[in-house]
Amino acid sequence: MPRFEGEVLEVREYGQGRLFRVAVDSLAAQPGQFAHLLCGEDSPRTLRRPFSIMDCSDGSLGLLVKVVGEGTAWLAGRRVGDRLDMLAPLGRGFNLELYERPLLVAGGTGLAPLHFLAKRLEAAKGHSPRLLWGLSCGEDFGAMPAWLERDIDLSIATCDGSAGMEGTVIDLLGSELARADYDGVFACGPEAMLDALGPLIRKHALPCQVSVEQRMACGIGVCFGCAVKKSGEEQSYLRVCLEGPVFDYSDLAWGGDGPGGA
C-alpha cells in the first residue's frame, strides 16, 4: 500500500480553502484519484480523510482543503515543513479518452479533481476544456476564482452573483449545453448538485463520468463504509474508495435513494 509522509512545501489561503503543496517521491497519479490523509495525531482511533489530488508533477502534489470539521481544521493548521501521513494515490480516476469535446462541471471542492483533469486534457489536446464551477451561498474561496481564470477556461456561478453568473452551476450548465456542442461531461461536487445533473445530461443524451465525495473510513476497500447504491439492482453496492470515486453516472442510483443513501 502506498503510505508515506510528505513534507508540506507551501500553504496558500483562499477564504475557506487551503491549497497545500506536498513533496512526494516519484508518485504517478491520475485525475480523479485521491489521497487519504491522517488528520490528527497518529492513533488507532484517528480516521483518515480523503482529498482529491489537484495536481501531481515535479515531485509534489496539490490538495485543496475546505474546513468543514475537526479533521479539516487540523489540516488547515499545518505549516510549511510539517509532514503529512498519507496513502496515495488511491481509487479509480477519470478515463480521459472517451470524449472528444468534454465539458467539466464542479461544485465547491469538486474543483480539485477537475482542475487536475483540465490541465491533463490541455496537455494531451493542446487546448483547455471549459470548466464550470459553482459556489454555494456562503462558500468563499477568496481570490482563487480570479487566479484560476488566468490559468484555465473557467466560468463561475455563485448564488448571489458575487462572481460570475448569478445562479447554480446547473443553471450555468443548462446555458452552456444550449450554446455549444459537447460529447461528454465530467463532474464532481456535492450530492445534490450531482443529482440535479441527471435531467440535463439525459436531455442532451450525454455520457457522464462523475466523482463522488462520499464519506469514507478505511479508504482501501475493507470496511464498506463508503458503499453507494448501484442503479437497477436491489441490494447491490459499489465501494467509492475502490470501485470509484469515479463512476459512470448511469451506474449509480440517484434521487432520494443515493448514491449517499446506501
Ligand SMILES: Cc1cc2nc3c(=O)[nH]c(=O)nc-3n(C[C@H](O)[C@H](O)[C@H](O)COP(=O)(O)OP(=O)(O)OC[C@H]3O[C@@H](n4cnc5c(N)ncnc54)[C@H](O)[C@@H]3O)c2cc1C
Ligand atoms: C473521493 C473524495 C474526494 C474529496 N476531495 C475533497 C477535496 O478535494 N477537498 C475537500 O475539502 N474535501 C474533499 N472531500 C471531502 C472531505 O473528505 C471531507 O470534507 C472531510 O473528510 C471532512 O472531515 P472533517 O473531519 O473536517 O469533517 P467531520 O468532522 O467528519 O464532518 C464535518 C461536517 O462535514 C460533513 N462531511 C464530512 N465528510 C463529508 C463528505 N465526504 N461529504 C459531505 N459532507 C461531509 C459532515 O456530515 C459534517 O456535517 C473528498 C471526499 C471524497 C470521498
Ligand code: FES
Ligand atoms: S472506506 Fe472502507 S471500503 Fe471504502
